[in-house]
Amino acid sequence: SAWAAGCPVIVKAHHAHPATSLIVGRAVVESVRACGLPEGAFSLIFGEGRTVGQALVAHPDVKAVGFTGSRAGGRALFDLASQRPEPIPVFAEMSSVNPIFVMPGLGDAKMDEIATGLHGSATLGAGQFCTNPGIVLFPAGEQGERFVESFLSKMRETAAAPMLHEGIRKAYGQGVETLAGREGVDLLLAPEETPGDGRCHATACVLTSDARSFLSDESLLEEVFGPSTLLVSYEDSSELNEVAEALDGQLTASVFGKEENLPSYGPLLDILETRAGRLLFNQFPTGVEVCGAVVHGGPYPATTDGRSTSVGTGAILRFARPVCYQGFPEELLPDELKEDNPMQIERTEA
C-alpha cells in the first residue's frame, strides 16, 4: 500500500531469517526493476532488530511505519515515533485473540461442523495467523461438552508444524504454561515438548475455562501466539455480553448462530462493533480478502490505529498525504485533477 501511495519502502529483515529475507528481497528488487520503478523504491536492511528498527523509525526521512509483531515491540516503535521532533504515524498490528461466540441451540450436527471449522482455522499455519481464533465462547451444558470433545479429538490428531523461529516456539510453550497455571483454567491438551522434526516445531494445545473465571482474570485475555485455543463456557446471554464488554480491541470477532435468532443477539453485536474491525457471521476469521470493503485493523491494542486497515485499497490512505490545488490553470494541474480526467479516476465531485 505504501508503493500504491507513491512512497519508497524500506524493509527490516527479520534477524532470525536472514537467508529467507535475502531470497524474498532479491525477488522484490527484480520485480522493482521489471516494473521500471526507480532503484530506491525498495531497500532491505539487515541487522539486530531493535537497533535497526529504532534507527529507521527515528530517521527524519522516514514519514510512516508499518509493523507486525508483539505488543511490546509495536508500542515501543509507536512511542519512539510519537516522541520525534516531527511525529509520524505508526501502523502496528500487535495482538488479537479474535474471539468466537457460539450461540446456544445450534444442535449437535452444527456444533460438530463448527468444531471442524475451528480446528482448521486454529491450526492453519501452526496458528500463526494474526486472525487465529484464540478464544471461543460456547454454551455450557451437554451440547457444549460434546463440542469440546469434538474439537479436542481433532486437535489431538494434528501433526506438529513448524513455527516461524525458535524464539516464537519457546514463547508459545511459555504462554501456554502461564495460561494453564491461572485459576479456573484447565489444560485439556498440552503441546508436546519435543515434537520432533526440528527445534521450531510445535503441536496444538486446548485449554478450557468458564466466563466467571474469565471475567475475574484479565490475563486470560492475552494472546498466546501459536496453535492454542481457550474454550470458555458461558451460562446465559448476559454473561456472554459481559465477556464481550471485557474484551480488548480485536482484529475480528465472529458469531455463530441461527440467522432467525440474530436479532436477539443485538446487544452482543452492538458491543462487538466497538471491539473489532471486522465482524463475521457463521464464518471463521482466518484468511482476509483483499478488496475495497475489507477492514483488517481494529481498536487498540489490536493495532495502534483503529481508523485504518492494512489490507485492501483503504490501506493506501496510511501512506498518502492529500494536497489540494486552488486557482491553477488546467494544463498545470496534476493529471489526477485535470477536468477531462485523463487517468479515468472515479470522482465524488464533478
Add this chain to the structure above:
Amino acid sequence: SAWAAGCPVIVKAHHAHPATSLIVGRAVVESVRACGLPEGAFSLIFGEGRTVGQALVAHPDVKAVGFTGSRAGGRALFDLASQRPEPIPVFAEMSSVNPIFVMPGLGDAKMDEIATGLHGSATLGAGQFCTNPGIVLFPAGEQGERFVESFLSKMRETAAAPMLHEGIRKAYGQGVETLAGREGVDLLLAPEETPGDGRCHATACVLTSDARSFLSDESLLEEVFGPSTLLVSYEDSSELNEVAEALDGQLTASVFGKEENLPSYGPLLDILETRAGRLLFNQFPTGVEVCGAVVHGGPYPATTDGRSTSVGTGAILRFARPVCYQGFPEELLPDELKEDNPMQIERTEA
C-alpha cells in the same frame, strides 16, 4: 465533522471568553435539541485551560481530539494522548506562516494589485486567521521596492482592531519585538503600543528581510500570530527554491505569477507540494471553502497529522473507525451496507 461521524462532542470553553463560550454553547444545545439529537451529543466544559484540557485528553472514554492553538499547547496534548495506555489521535492545528511567493516580471500594476490583496488577507480579522500570510517572498530590485512601499502605505492606514484576548495581544507585541531584533530584519511599521479602544486592540506591522538572512536564521520562520507580515526579498529563483526548502510544514503556500511562466516554476511547485496541504495560484489563502476537495491541514508543525483535513467532508474520517461485516444476512446488515442501498450512499463497489 465528529458529529457527522456519529460521535458526541465535548468542547472546552476558552478561559478568556467564558461569557461568549456560554452564549455559543447555549445556541448549540438548542440546535442539538431542535435536531432531535440525544442530550449527550454536546457538552461544554469550563475551567482552567490546561487542567481541563489534559483531563479530557487523558480520559479513557475520549477517543480523538481536535485542537487549534499554539504549537506548545497542541504538542502537549499530542504527547499526552500518545502516552495513554490506549493512544488516541490528536488533530492539532498549531502554526503556519502560509508563505506567498511573488514571481518576477509581473509589472507595476499587477504588483500593486497583489499588495492590495495581501493587505486585505493579512489584516482580515486582525490577522488572526490560521491561513494569514505571514511571510511574503518578493523579487529584489525596483519593482520589489515599489511593492513594499505600496503594501506599507496600506498597512499604515489600517485601523486598530480587536484581538481575541489580552494574552494574544501581548504575545503579538512580543513576537514582533523578537523578530525585529534579529539580524537582517528591519521593522518598517511597528504596531502601536496603546492603540486605544480597549486593551485587546492591535495595529498592523510590517518587517523586511532578505533571503540570505532568512536562510541563516531559523527563528524567522516562526509564526507571529496577528496582523504582522514579513516581506523577504530574493535575488533569483535558486534562492527562492532554497527558501521554499527551508520552510516548515504549512497549511497553505501561494504562488503569484504569469500563467505562461508557471512551467518554469516547476522546481518551486514540486518543493511546495512537500511543504503544504493547499497550494494556491494567484489567490490569497485566507478563507477556506467547505467542499470535498479541500485540504485544510499540512505537514508538521502546521498540524500533528498531515494526512487529514479539518475542513470539508474528508474531516469526517478523523473521527470514524471503519468496521466491516462479513457473512451477515441482508436484513441484519446496517442500512449503510444493504444491497438495495436504502440510504442512497455513493459506493465504489457494486
